[in-house]
Amino acid sequence: xxxxxxxxxxxxxxxxxxxxxxxxxxxxxxxxxxxxxxxxxxxxxxxxxxxxxxxxxxxxxxxxxxxxxxxxxxxxxxxxxxxxxxxxxxxxxxxxxxxxxxxxxxxxxxxxxxxxxxxxxxxxxxxxxxxxxxxxxxxxxxxxxxxxxxxxxxxxxxxxxxxxxxxxxxxxxxxxxxxxxxxxxxxxxxxxxxxxxxxxxxxxxxxxxxxxxxxxxxxxxxxxxxxxxxxxxxxxxxxxxxxxxxxxxxxxxxxxxxxxxxxxxxxxxxxxxxxxxxxxxxxxxxxxxxxxxxxxxxxxxxxxxxxxxxxxxxxxxxxxxxxxxxxxxxxxxxxxxxxxxxxxxxxxxxxxxxxxxxxxxxxxxxxxxxxxxxxxxxxxxxxxxxxxxxxxxxxxxxxx
Numbered sequence: 180x181x182x183x184x185x186x187x188x189x190x191x192x193x194x195x196x197x198x199x200x201x202x203x204x205x206x207x208x209x210x211x212x213x214x215x216x217x218x219x220x221x222x223x224x225x226x227x228x229x230x231x232x233x234x235x236x237x238x239x240x241x242x243x244x245x246x247x248x249x250x251x252x253x254x255x256x257x258x259x260x261x262x263x264x265x266x267x268x269x270x271x272x273x274x275x276x277x278x279x280x281x282x283x284x285x286x287x288x289x290x291x292x293x294x295x296x297x298x299x300x301x302x303x304x305x306x307x308x309x310x311x312x313x314x315x316x317x318x319x320x321x322x323x324x325x326x327x328x329x330x331x332x333x334x335x336x337x338x339x340x341x342x343x344x345x346x347x348x349x350x351x352x353x354x355x356x357x358x359x360x361x362x363x364x365x366x367x368x369x370x371x372x373x374x375x376x377x378x379x380x381x382x383x384x385x386x387x388x389x390x391x392x393x394x395x396x397x398x399x400x401x402x403x404x405x406x407x408x409x410x411x412x413x414x415x416x417x418x419x420x421x422x423x424x425x426x427x428x429x430x431x432x433x434x435x436x437x438x439x440x441x442x443x444x445x446x447x448x449x450x451x452x453x454x455x456x457x458x459x460x461x462x463x464x465x466x467x468x469x470x471x472x473x474x475x476x477x478x479x480x481x482x483x484x485x486x487x488x489x490x491x492x493x494x495x496x497x498x499x500x501x502x503x504x505x506x507x508x509x510x511x512x513x514x515x516x517x518x519x520x521x522x523x524x525x526x527x528x529x530x531x532x533x534x535x536x537x538x539x540x541x542x543x544x545x546x547x548x549x550x551x552x553x554x555x556x557x558x559x560x561x562x563x564x565x566x567x568x569x570x571x572x573x574x575x576x577x578x579x
Contacts, residue, residue, distance in 0.1 A: 188377035210247060215280050216244050216251050221487035223253070234263040235415060239274075252277045261299055265417045270295045270303070276554060284324075286316045295338070302338070306347075309333045323413065325357040368408050375401040399441045405432040418578040426454035434464065445469040445549060448558065459563030466558040466567070469551045471543070541568030 227237050238259040246252035253276045260269040276288040290312045295303035309445035311331040318324035336347040352375055359368040409430020416424075424430075430453070437448045450464025468474055543554040560565040565573040 212247055212251075212280055215283060216246075219251050219253075219278070219283060220244055231433050233414070236261040236263075238410050245275060248280075250279055251283065262415070263299070264420075267298050268297050268299050268301075288314045288316070290314070297338075304338055306338055307333065308336070326354075326355070326402070329355045344382045344478055346382050347378070347380045349375050349379070351375070352378075365411065367410050367413060368406060369410065371403075371405045371407055373401070373403045375399070397441050399439055401437070401439045403437045404435045405437075406435065407431075422454060422458065422579045426456060426458070432455065442473075443470050444473040445548065445551075445553075446474070450558070452560065454578065455562055458491075458579040459576070460560045460561050460575055461562060464558040466556045467546060467548050467553050468556065469548055469553045471554045541570055543568075 188573040192331040230237055238257075238261070240257035241255070241256045244252065245254070255274040256272075257276040258271045261267075262269075271290055271292075271294045274288060276286050278284075278286045291309070292308045292310075292312065294307045296305045297303035303419060309330045309332055311329075312333075313329050315327045316323055316325070330352045332348075332350060333352050334345045335347045353373070355370075355372040357370050359370045362368045377398045378395075378401060380396050408422075409425045409428040411428060432452045434448060434450055434452070439446045445468070447467045449462045450462055452460055452462035452464075456459055486517070541556055544558045546553050546555045556567055560575070563575045563577065564571055565575065
C-alpha cells in the first residue's frame with residue numbers, strides 16, 4: 180500500500196494556486212479590455228450620430244479595433260468628413276488612434292497624408308501633405324480638454340498645382356490649445372500656442388502685395404502664445420460664423436508673446452486684437468524690432484521718408500539717431516567708416532538713414548532685446564488699417 184508524499188502535495192499547491200490566480204486575473208483583464216473596447220466603439224458610434232444630425236458626416240471605409248491587452252487601437256482606412264454647413268468635403272488616406280485601457284480620455288492619433296479638400300460632390304481644390312502628423316486629445320468626445328497637433332514638413336497646395344509651388348509650407352509646425360483656468364461652463368477661455376519653423380508662402384507673395392508679400396516669401400520662424408476670450412462653445416462651425424459670434428460677444432485675442440524671425444530681422448509683439456462689426460481687426464500692440472533697417476523697405480517707410488524729407492535735412496536728426504541706434508548719426512554726417520554706412524565716395528546709405536529717421540519719426544525708442552540693440556514702436560490696427568506710429572503701412576481686408 181503506497182502513501183502520498185506530503186511535501187510533494189504541498190509543492191503542487193504552491194504551483195497550482197498562483198497559476199489559477201494568474202489565469203483568473205487574465206480572464207478578468209480580458210473581460211475589462213473587451214468591455215472598454217466595446218464602450219469606446221459605442222461612444223464613437225454615438226458621437227458620429229450626433230455629428231451627423233448637426234450636418235457633419237464622418238465616414239470610414241474600413242474601421243478596425245484592436246490593441247489587446249493594454250491598449251485600445253482604432254484604425255480607419257479612407258476617413259472622410261462631409262460638412263454640409265461649409266459645403267466642404269475632406270478626405271484622408273488613413274487615420275490611426277490609440278488610448279491606454281486605464282486612461283481612455285487621452286487619445287493619440289496619426290494621420291497619413293495627403294488630405295484633400297474640395298466642395299461637396301466636387302473635385303478636390305486643395306491638398307495638404309506632410310511627412311508625419313500626430314495629434315493628442317485629452318477629454319471625452321464632445322467635451323475636449325486639451326488638443327496638441329505636431330506636423331513635420333506641412334505643405335498646402337492647390338489642385339491643380341500652380342507650377343508645383345505650394346501655397347504654404349514649413350519645416351515644422353506645432354499647435355496647442357487648452358481650457359484656461361478662468362473658463363466657466365458656456366464661456367470657455369482658451370490658451371493657444373503656435374510654433375512654425377522655416378515658414379514660407381512663396382506663391383502668395385504676389386497676391387498679398389507689399390508689404391506682406393515680401394514678408395511671407397522668405398523663410399520665417401514664429402512662436403506665438405495667446406488667450407482667446409469670447410467663444411460660446413467649441414462645436415465645429417464655419418470660420419465666418421465663428422468670427423461673427425466672437426465679435427458679437429466682444430471677443431478678444433490677447434497676445435501674450437509673438438516672436439517672428441527672418442534671418443537677423445527679429446520682431447516681438449504683445450497686445451490685444453478685436454473684431455469690428457464689419458469683420459476688420461482693431462487693437463494695439465507693443466512692437467520690438469531688432470535690425471529695424473531691414474524692415475523699413477518691406478513697409479515702404481524708406482520711400483515715404485525719402486519723399487517727405489530732403490537729404491540735406493537728414494543730418495539734423497543725427498543726435499537723436501545716435502541715441503536711438505549708436506553710429507547712425509555718424510553715418511548721416513558722412514563718416515560711415517568705409518562702406519558701413521555709405522559707398523566708396525562717403526555718401527550716406529539712403530536705406531540706413533531712412534530707417535533711422537523712420538524710427539525717430541514713428542516715435543521709436545531704443546531698447547534691448549535678446550542682448551541686441553532694438554527699437555520699440557506702437558503698432559495700431561484701426562478698422563483693418565495698420566499703423567506704425569502715425570504712418571499707415573498696410574491694410575487687412577475684412578475677415579468675414
